[in-house]
Amino acid sequence: MREGYEGTGPGVITPDGCAVELYERLPVGDEPDIIAAAVPAGAHILELGSGVGRVTHPLLERGFTVTAVDESAEMLARVRGARTVCGPIEELDLAERFDVVMLASFLVHAGDIDVRRGLLRTCARHVAKGGYVLIQREGEDYHTDLPRVRVDPRGFTVRIVSAEPVGDGVNSVRAEYEFPDAAWTQTFLSRPLSKDDFEAALAEAGLEVDTDLTPDGVWVRAVPRNS
Numbered sequence: 506m507r508e509g510y511e512g513t514g515p516g517v518i519t520p521d522g523c524a525v526e527l528y529e530r531l532p533v534g535d536e537p538d539i540i541a542a543a544v545p546a547g548a549h550i551l552e553l554g555s556g557v558g559r560v561t562h563p564l565l566e567r568g569f570t571v572t573a574v575d576e577s578a579e580m581l582a583r584v585r586g587a588r589t590v591c592g593p594i595e596e597l598d599l600a601e602r603f604d605v606v607m608l609a610s611f612l613v614h615a616g617d618i619d620v621r622r623g624l625l626r627t628c629a630r631h632v633a634k635g636g637y638v639l640i641q642r643e644g645e646d647y648h649t650d651l652p653r654v655r656v657d658p659r660g661f662t663v664r665i666v667s668a669e670p671v672g673d674g675v676n677s678v679r680a681e682y683e684f685p686d687a688a689w690t691q692t693f694l695s696r697p698l699s700k701d702d703f704e705a706a707l708a709e710a711g712l713e714v715d716t717d718l719t720p721d722g723v724w725v726r727a728v729p730r731n732s
């Protein structure tokens with residue numbers, strides 16, 4: 506387990522506190538539509554942090570080729586139809602480049618700055634010239650509009666309960682997921698990033714913002730600098 510990360514509930518818990526059985530149950534949101542609208546049809550996508558394939562599978566259905574990366578073998582065992590690579594994202598070096606590299610699930614907000622740097626260097630190392638890096642950021646009020654509760658019409662409840670400072674600009678965030686027959690929690694570290702902080706982190710990795718993909722700026726398309 507990564508320091509500062511933990512999870513509870515049935516089934517396997519990954520090093521970052523995610524429960525494999527939970528993520529098999531959670532439905533995909535609008536991510537596949539956002540991605541499909543932002544990249545060329547049929548692109549080869551390197552998906553960093555694919556989990557069980559909630560986004561992978563809809564992208565495959567839309568005609569994309571996907572290489573799915575995750576540090577959890579148990580997560581990747583649920584992925585179908587995509588090439589899979591198991592290992593820490595921040596250490597990945599496949600010696601190849603992709604039309605699109607995707608870093609979702611707010612991974613860019615890793616509490617450890619060195620991990621964040623490694624994640625963004627992985628993005629820059631694997632994106633082809635003329636390609637895109639798609640990054641999912643936290644919303645501006647993610648750490649302050651708390652607690653937040655979402656009751657899904659499919660019969661489960663998601664709560665972001667708290668974000669407690671633990672030093673060096675990092676918060677410990679607690680999430681709870683309640684289904685009629687099971688419940689899970691996840692605690693993880695997250696570093697809020699202002700727009701300037703985010704763009705500086707990209708620049709350090711040799712990337713720059715191309716455009717916002719959603720009105721709230723949660724999804725961003727970046728490109729290699731001077732490409």
